[in-house]
Amino acid sequence: MDGSNALGEFLRARRALVRPEDVGLPGGGLRRVPGLRREEVAMLAGISSDYYLRLEQGRDRNPSVQVLEAIARVLRLDADATAHLVSLAQDRPATALRPGPRARQVPQSLLQLIDGWPRNPAYVQNRYADCLAANALATALTPNYRPGVNVLRAVFLDPAERELRRDWADLTEEGVAVLRSEAGADAADPRLRDLVGELSLRSERFRTLWARHEVRPRRGRISHLTHPQVGDLELHSDKLSVDGTDGLTLVVFHAVPGSRSAELLDILGSLSAPTGEAAAAERVEDP
Numbered sequence: 001m002d003g004s005n006a007l008g009e010f011l012r013a014r015r016a017l018v019r020p021e022d023v024g025l026p027g028g029g030l031r032r033v034p035g036l037r038r039e040e041v042a043m044l045a046g047i048s049s050d051y052y053l054r055l056e057q058g059r060d061r062n063p064s065v066q067v068l069e070a071i072a073r074v075l076r077l078d079a080d081a082t083a084h085l086v087s088l089a090q091d092r093p094a095t096a097l098r099p100g101p102r103a104r105q106v107p108q109s110l111l112q113l114i115d116g117w118p119r120n121p122a123y124v125q126n127r128y129a130d131c132l133a134a135n136a137l138a139t140a141l142t143p144n145y146r147p148g149v150n151v152l153r154a155v156f157l158d159p160a161e162r163e164l165r166r167d168w169a170d171l172t173e174e175g176v177a178v179l180r181s182e183a184g185a186d187a188a189d190p191r192l193r194d195l196v197g198e199l200s201l202r203s204e205r206f207r208t209l210w211a212r213h214e215v216r217p218r219r220g221r222i223s224h225l226t227h228p229q230v231g232d233l234e235l236h237s238d239k240l241s242v243d244g245t246d247g248l249t250l251v252v253f254h255a256v257p258g259s260r261s262a263e264l265l266d267i268l269g270s271l272s273a274p275t276g277e278a279a280a281a282e283r284v285e286d287p
Contacts, residue, residue, distance in 0.1 A: 005058035013213035140272030177216035
């Protein structure tokens with residue numbers, strides 16, 4: 001993943017996911033590769049085959065937004081994927097992508113905030129899914145919610161996470177799509193390159209999902225967990241961007257008030273009541 005032709009890689013991957021019959025073309029016949037042919041995409045988008053070929057090969061890196069939106073319609077991209085496609089064709093200064101180290105630290109006020117939530121598991125992560133801070137209840141939910149752990153790596157590689165998460169398949173699909181969205185056009189970022197390289201080598205599922213080039217912004221979800229101490233939980237999560245930082249996200253879980261999950265979360269909190277300072281104070285520097 002060198003990022004030299006991120007636009008072309010995205011177009012090829014998403015073209016392979018569209019069947020001819022999905023766009024009104026006859027299916028069947030001999031096809032060397034899955035999905036649509038280049039000339040079919042070009043025809044449906046109203047551009048020349050040669051021009052589309054230049055886009056995929058990286059020989060033309062400045063298509064108009066109108067052309068990209070036409071291609072997006074052919075490839076059946078949703079609004080998030082279309083915005084990602086447009087961003088891949090825009091030049092961005094490298095200096096704007098990597099703010100200084102001060103912007104990467106978890107603000108002290110945020111550490112104090114999550115430490116004051118005894119009934120809400122909460123942690124802070126960066127754009128690479130590195131956990132930078134967590135409160136005691138989050139760490140009780142899974143020991144992988146603790147400073148210094150990459151949450152995405154843990155979800156793919158730690159067998160305990162697969163046992164914990166009844167929705168592991170959906171979560172891994174979403175996690176990879178979010179990482180793609182966070183990366184944007186900055187595929188040459190060395191931290192991202194190292195993470196993707198490691199997971200591609202160690203996880204076939206990650207390798208398959210990464211190759212699909214699906215994108216999705218961070219948004220809330222319902223987590224379905226089977227905790228070894230308290231049993232089945234259904235927890236809502238909210239993911240909130242932290243202003244003034246280099247892409248830090250606050251993740252907060254809660255159970256529906258009065259539900260069985262709320263009761264179990266309270267039990268888990270009593271079992272994991274910290275002695276001394278909470279885990280939120282155990283922060284690390286953003287790598």
